Amino acid sequence: MAKDACYHKIKGSYQVFPSARASQALAKCRKESGDVRKSEKGAALKRWTAEKWTDQKGKPCGSGTSGAYCRPTRKVSSATPKTRGELSSTQKSKAVAAKKSGKRAPTFRRK
Numbered sequence: 001m002a003k004d005a006c007y008h009k010i011k012g013s014y015q016v017f018p019s020a021r022a023s024q025a026l027a028k029c030r031k032e033s034g035d036v037r038k039s040e041k042g043a044a045l046k047r048w049t050a051e052k053w054t055d056q057k058g059k060p061c062g063s064g065t066s067g068a069y070c071r072p073t074r075k076v077s078s079a080t081p082k083t084r085g086e087l088s089s090t091q092k093s094k095a096v097a098a099k100k101s102g103k104r105a106p107t108f109r110r111k
Contacts, residue, residue, distance in 0.1 A: 006030050050076045054084075056096060069099045082108045 006029035014022040030036060053061040055068035069092075071084040084092070087108060095105040 004030075004035065006033060006035070044079075047076050047079060050074075051080055056084075056092070067099050067102075069096045069105055078110070080110075082110060 006026055010022055010026045010029060011017045014025070016022065051072035052074055053070045053072050055061060055070050057068070059068070061068070061070035071082070071087070072080055073083060074080075075083055087095075091106075091108060095108075098105045
């Protein structure tokens with residue numbers, strides 16, 4: 001990664017570098033100067049966060065329940081996979097059974 005003026009400014013003003021707060025300050029400085037670095041992965045992560053993925057019991061994905069089948073609760077864009085409400089009961093039970101047996105669940109993407 002390039003070491004620009006913002007990098008040197010922020011590194012000098014924080015005792016612990018790198019840290020989460022320093023990274024936030026670095027992003028803010030670069031945004032103010034117009035040097036914003038956007039990527040497809042960053043956009044996909046923002047979309048994923050806005051979709052509010054939950055497991056079949058309504059808990060957020062990754063909350064410690066291993067083998068949980070997660071789906072988005074809301075559609076944000078055309079890239080959003082089918083939500084839990086859009087799946088048939090057969091598709092839901094098939095996916096949960098696959099996850100319980102240790103396999104990957106089918107994706108059920110939009111066409």
